[in-house]
Amino acid sequence: MMYRISPFLRRFALALLCGIGLATLWANLWPAGYYDFIEWRIADPNLPDWIWAGTVTLTPFMVVTDMLMALFFFFIGKELWEALVLERGSLSGRRAGLPLGLSIGGMIGAAAAWLTLSALIETAEEAVPGGGWTVPLGSDTVLIYLFARMAFGRGHPALHLTILMAISTDILALLVLGLSNPNLSVRLVWLALPLLAAVVVGRLFGRRPSVDATERRRLRGQRLWPYLLAGAVSWFGTAASGMPASLGLLPIIPAIARAERSFGLFAEAEGLLNDPLNRLTRAIMWPLTAILFLFGLIRGGVDLLAFAPTTAVTLGALWIGRPLGLALAALVLISLFGNRLPRRVGWRHLAVIAPLMAIGFSVPAVAIGAALPGGAMAEAARAGLVLSLLAGPAALLLARILKV
Template structure:
């Protein structure tokens, strides 16, 4: 039913490989590792890290780290946005209707719980610690879809309704994470007028190359205009719009890795969603799915380098942020998912999927506590490079311990595995 092993091998194994290489490299030869990560590709460039020169003018330097995190990771977030978009707007979308209500409530709890635990413990540690780490409150809100889904299948079995519940929660979590990145973690001084460029590029792509040809083809079964646009122009109008949108996000001060998000809804797509990881998705030939298929291998390589340039944390880089991120995930997630899920299922009467128990919510919360990819990303934008950022990254890496916690929770809750 689901191509989980293919997804994990395609999008996760290279990421893990890059992270492991980074961990070994930085602990064996830290100077050469950091020189590699901050390698300057182009100085005084039109994109890159902004800083002021001697005359007070903005000067941009394109480094390898910027190229990976701010430019190429836009492809990864575009794929995530595509799945969220289809889940919300298309017929049979997994985040539509009453079936998604309880998972959405649980998602809200799975984000509120980690924030409260993170900031609450930070406040107990004292004002100095709180001031140093408070900006990282969003790091433990993340859920790594691929790894959490894999662990969920192992704990519950592929046929258990809790697996689908977990998947809905993870997709909604990703959607909320994208909003948090855009709103709370700008990459520079805000100049929101530049968003007009992103909006105009996306609107032009949609109207000229999507909506207009379809309107011109009304009553024409051959759809000559739409066919001509697709065969002759293909993905290029949307690639150009994506570049303009990305540049608009960068100049607006929003994180440019989110710069492709406005263009995703403009691309012609299928009229229904088959679900994340569904085999049927590989056989769809609408332009949006074809672009996702074409990005598969490039994104694999991007994720390898993302792990390589972001997971290089020295083993002694453990500090308050490590504990806060870790506890926010392994305590805040299960508590939040369980409480909010119970409120939705029982007092609000929204119910749970048939065959799923309230206690399963706690196990789902443990599984969703694997933050890794997105937690690492948020850590890099929440803190400047240094001890606090490294400590927060270590907490994100340690979130893999949530997998062991999930197995224990499954045993304690007497989860009965159900095969596909």
């Protein structure tokens, strides 16, 4: 049974699209004002080298991408964690094989297509041979959900499978992005800070009170401030280590006291649960709407004159590489290893899921800054990400043709 999905997910998608649309208009009608806005120097904190490598400049670009978007990845990371560990979780036990396998297959296909097309058609002077392959690994959970709901309806198992794949793709892509950073060094020792924060807060506050626990013990288990403090420490340690700062809140998710069973991905019924993990998630729902609008505004401004071979490479990786990788993974997992599709999900549904997963914006937009040189090449890649959103309407047309 698939429970009703929270209406916030649709609001997130619309807020992101509005930000992208406004940013593109702004970047083309008044480019100087747009780039002055996203690069505005708010402050220049002076941190010792042993804490932070290089100079730190707070700009709207950094605040939104590295700080505020950590809340969004906490939001989807929470859903992935619950799917893995809770009773009846969507990825518990053997259920994890197919969605994770399809996600990994799509990521491999996207990376392979990027490398192949880069070698064949890339002309940018700043391009590095074999570089940039992490850009198309991720997808966009909220935008994929928006189009998948229109394609399958809100209660269909194919919608559930699509969301699972989008979440796992985004989290895995961020992890690969962090681990493939060539600048990683001894600074990785800072990752001990998130680990320590998670262990301490988990042992002191994250255990569920026993049935015969005192009222004081129960109240202590419902406090939120220890998790907020642990989250701040975890974010700082992750950022200082050189890993993507947007991953900074993920380490504390397993340490937060949670419900005993899952109601499904982004289930509206979880709004009635009073465990700390669901209370924290509810607290950031409305702020996330504004954050995703700002992310679209900061990252979505596309110069219509920025089209270049990098744009074609980006689109080819997402529109050709990911669907092909997904299709090959499906053939291997289902035909050779005997994995079964969920009930009421067939090959026609997978044919629609493939172009849906070719949508890439939020995580690839984060990856551009770390994987590509700045300037024209990054702008051309960003144009490809925005154009990839056209895969959504294409998937809806295919769904109508196939009558899924």
